[in-house]
Amino acid sequence: MESLSSFQSLQALSALLSPQQEDGEDDCKIVPPSAHLGPGHVGPPPKTNKDKEVSTAYMKENSKNIWSEEEVAEGSQYDDLADPRPQPEYEIILKQNVGTEDLFLGLSRKDPSSMCCEAMLVKVKLPDTKATDLVLDIKEKFLDLRTPKYKLGLHLPHPVHSQEGKAQYYSEKEELQVTLLMNRPMDSVNLQ
Structure with a gap:
């Protein structure tokens, strides 16, 4: 009798973990939940473009950085960007x-x-x-x-x-x- 109740427990667990079948397929068919997953399902769910824009704006406002990358001029500390003289060969x-x-x-x-x-x-x-x-x-x-x-x-x-x-x-x-x-x-x- 224990095997019958454990089989029913497994079916109930499978029904909870697998998506609902709308076609009226056989309920006795046991499908592992991993059959519906692929490599794209590993990790957190992907964010939409709207979520990305909100999160980057939020990070810029609440970041502990002293300055952003846009504020730092490229070049060395010795370069004079206002000097128009050309560089010799x-x-x-x-x-x-x-x-x-x-x-x-x-x-x-x-x-x-x-x-x-x-x-x-x-x-x-x-x-x-x-x-x-x-x-x-x-x-x-x-x-x-x-x-x-x-x-x-x-x-x-x-x-x-x-x-x-x-x-x-x-x-x-x-x-x-x-x-x-x-x-x-x-x-x-x-x-x-």
């Missing part, structure tokens, strides 16, 4: 000091990668510019060059020693060459 070249023992014998464990470079050479083309017009400021990760016609705010790919660089202007080429020693704190450990 430039090129960054990484340099390393190698000798015959490096080339032929490989004694110093140097390779052609940028990890083994000691200096960075920045070449900037400045047509119609005199050396007296140049204003150059070097930070650890930023090069700021200004002339009456051009401005260059360059984020450097590697940190440099800002006080140990060398700049030279070649008037016949109209080119400024800035050599900067790279600041690599682990060099004494890695390259010995």
Whole structure:
């Protein structure tokens, strides 16, 4: 008798969990509730467009953020967006000091990668510019060059020693060459 009552309990549970059948199909047919579900039914029910608009407006008003993304201007802290001067052409070249023992014998464990470079050479083309017009400021990760016609705010790919660089202007080429020693704190450990 217990099997009959457990069968009836299962039928009653199935009727509760499955949607109502309107066609008048057989009530004895047991359909698992998972048969009507698909991958789209996993998780919370999808929101309509109206719900999304209300929730984003609500989140903006009640957010604990100090500012929104629209209020923050893109660019670096050194950029002057009101300055109309164009950016000159430039090129960054990484340099390393190698000798015959490096080339032929490989004694110093140097390779052609940028990890083994000691200096960075920045070449900037400045047509119609005199050396007296140049204003150059070097930070650890930023090069700021200004002339009456051009401005260059360059984020450097590697940190440099800002006080140990060398700049030279070649008037016949109209080119400024800035050599900067790279600041690599682990060099004494890695390259010995």
